[in-house]
Amino acid sequence: MRLKEIMSIPVEVIGPDTSVEDARARMVGARIHHLVVASGRDIVGIVSERDLDEAAPEATVRPLMSSPVITAPADTTVADAAKLLRGHDVGCLPVMERGRPIGMVTIVDLLTLLGKGAIHVSPETGRRVLSRRAPAPAH
Amino acid sequence: MQLQDIMSEAVETIAASAPLAEAAEQMKRQEVRHLLVTERGAVVGVLSQHNLPRRGRQGRPPTVREVMSTPVVTAGPRTSVREAANLLRGHRIGCLPVVEDGRPVGMITVSDLLDLIGKGVSREPATSSRWADKHAGKRSRQYTPGR
Numbered sequence: 001m002r003l004k005e006i007m008s009i010p011v012e013v014i015g016p017d018t019s020v021e022d023a024r025a026r027m028v029g030a031r032i033h034h035l036v037v038a039s040g041r042d043i044v045g046i047v048s049e050r051d052l053d054e055a056a057p058e059a060t061v062r063p064l065m066s067s068p069v070i071t072a073p074a075d076t077t078v079a080d081a082a083k084l085l086r087g088h089d090v091g092c093l094p095v096m097e098r099g100r101p102i103g104m105v106t107i108v109d110l111l112t113l114l115g116k117g118a119i120h121v122s123p124e125t126g127r128r129v130l131s132r133r134a135p136a137p138a139h
Numbered sequence: 140m141q142l143q144d145i146m147s148e149a150v151e152t153i154a155a156s157a158p159l160a161e162a163a164e165q166m167k168r169q170e171v172r173h174l175l176v177t178e179r180g181a182v183v184g185v186l187s188q189h190n191l192p193r194r195g196r197q198g199r200p201p202t203v204r205e206v207m208s209t210p211v212v213t214a215g216p217r218t219s220v221r222e223a224a225n226l227l228r229g230h231r232i233g234c235l236p237v238v239e240d241g242r243p244v245g246m247i248t249v250s251d252l253l254d255l256i257g258k259g260v261s262r263e264p265a266t267s268s269r270w271a272d273k274h275a276g277k278r279s280r281q282y283t284p285g286r
Contacts, residue, residue: 050189082256107249108228110256115225121140121259 007103143216146245
């Protein structure tokens, strides 16, 4: 299963100088929790609902966004996407095609697939999770 | 697959009456983001790294009880991985304590499930559409992918 088949479309893109208030409104309007921050054609950050907590409404998203952004090509497998999310400790992956974001895949999307039985996990691969449990990053 | 096959058995716990600073220290030391809050052996809450205040507050130092998430959503050792994924998503939580006879015996986090997906085999789309046909009820029609 590839990201192209499961991603949410379209992606909501804002500029780095967008206000916190406007970013929140975009999230509420699209019922999503992550926005891509782009300057021209370059993706410069991701801003999540949590990043906006406690921020003044008139502040810009620039100092609040996470960067650099981890992206994934549209033909990335779901398993590889899970590794990217886990390894880089991010909540979402913009899905790219020809240098442009065409969709978004989040941890919640993967949990949804697992919950629907669309992803099969086998006990043998599961056993290894315990021994390979990685420490949480210190921040 | 059941949670007892994949859960972390070493659960980090903290008393509800402990000061928050102690909880923060314990998270850092044990390299975990969630602590199980217990009171007389029973699970009364979960403290996540996100619950910790970013700025120091004035006055009396806060205790774990004041900021923990409660009530706790728990699962059993024989809960399926699939069900656990639905619980985590449905309640928008990051970890699921595994409880047996009222005692905490393990913990499952979103990261554990990502590890599992990362190692697991994705079924071909044909399988998932067959599943969708079989379960084409109210819930699956209402599904909208979150972000």
